[in-house]
Amino acid sequence: MPVTLADIAKIAHVTESSVSRALQDNPRISVETRERIKKIAADLDFEYNAHARSLSTHKSWTVGVILSNFGTQVCHTYYLDLLVNDLRFQLASRNYDLLICDSEHHDTGDSNLSRLVRQRKVDGLILIIAELPEKDRKVIERQNIPIVLVNSRSVLMQGESIENLPSFFTDNIYGSSLAARHLIENDCRNLLCLADLNRSPEMLERREGFVQETERSGVKADIIECPSDYTGALSFIQDHLADIRRHDGVFCHTDVMACALLQACAAEGISVPGELKVIGYDDIELGTYFSPLLTTIHQPREEIAERAVSYLMNRLNSGDQSPKASSLVQVCIPPRLVSRKSV
Secondary structure (H helix, E strand, C coil): CCCCHHHHHHHHCCCHHHHHHHHCCCCCCCHHHHHHHHHHHHHCCCCCCHHHHHHHHCCCCEEEEEECCCCCCHHHHHHHHHHHHHHHHHHHCCCCEEEEEECECCCCCCEHHHHHHHCCCCCEEEEECCECCHHHHHHHHHHCCCEEEECCCCEEECCEEECCCCEEEECHHHHHHHHHHHHHHCCCCEEEEEEECCCCHHHHHHHHHHHHHHHHHCCEEEEEEECCCHHHHHHHHHHCHHHHCCCCEEEECCHHHHHHHHHHHHHHCCCCCCCCEEECCECCHHHHCCCCCCEEEECCHHHHHHHHHHHHHHHHHHCCCCCCHHHCCEEEECCEEECCCCC
């Protein structure tokens, strides 16, 4: 016989409604009681009937994650893959599923965001996008669906920055300043920034932090724009290696670009960090596959994911999903230096 809520309630000495709330992480149930009920359910191999739960609660138990359209530019997905996995973990721990969509349909150009909201396929949205079309904003407001913006402090709408969305992000200006300062503190006096050709707000902030720190320190600094996918970056670096090695320290906008530089230096017999010091940004696993191990700036994606999902869940559980200015938040979590062997 299948295990029911009543079976769990009898063992736990609580009501069926308490079991249901506990398994949904409802804050009305104490943490201790929730954990005790979850353990009983796990021991009995109990699993919710998702369809029945959706019918009874009028909820989809799904959160949509909207990504910017990059098409075939896989280069942009390394860090985002890690961030999305962290979001998936946080949602799964709260019994929610995750649905990933690009911002627009590849063939028709129609808005995936509007479609998900209109068809009531998601209870909330996590946006990882640089621009929010006005028609999407109106759909969100009309349907009264809670949203959070992740990885950026604002989005563009009709060319203007919209900053009144609840946002969870890291400080890219501070992070790139940390990178430049670390190179300077390790005796670099002629710096280079390999900047991402993609001039997203995050990448522009990384330029700004680098420029601010080098100007403040009075050291010579140049910026060269470089493709951010590994193959494109490697080819570009190989073609411009003579210019690059005129510098003694290089800050790369991403770890992918930094690893391409490490490979090019190894192939040409350029010693890192002896002749050239290299620092990346993102702290993805790829940086630990190269020799020397890549020094980098760690983005606090785990904390960003946890705090963004917690905020969204609080909005969903409270039943107050209206966009009130007083409830909006801007949470900036500082990055940190991860010192390895390339500087």
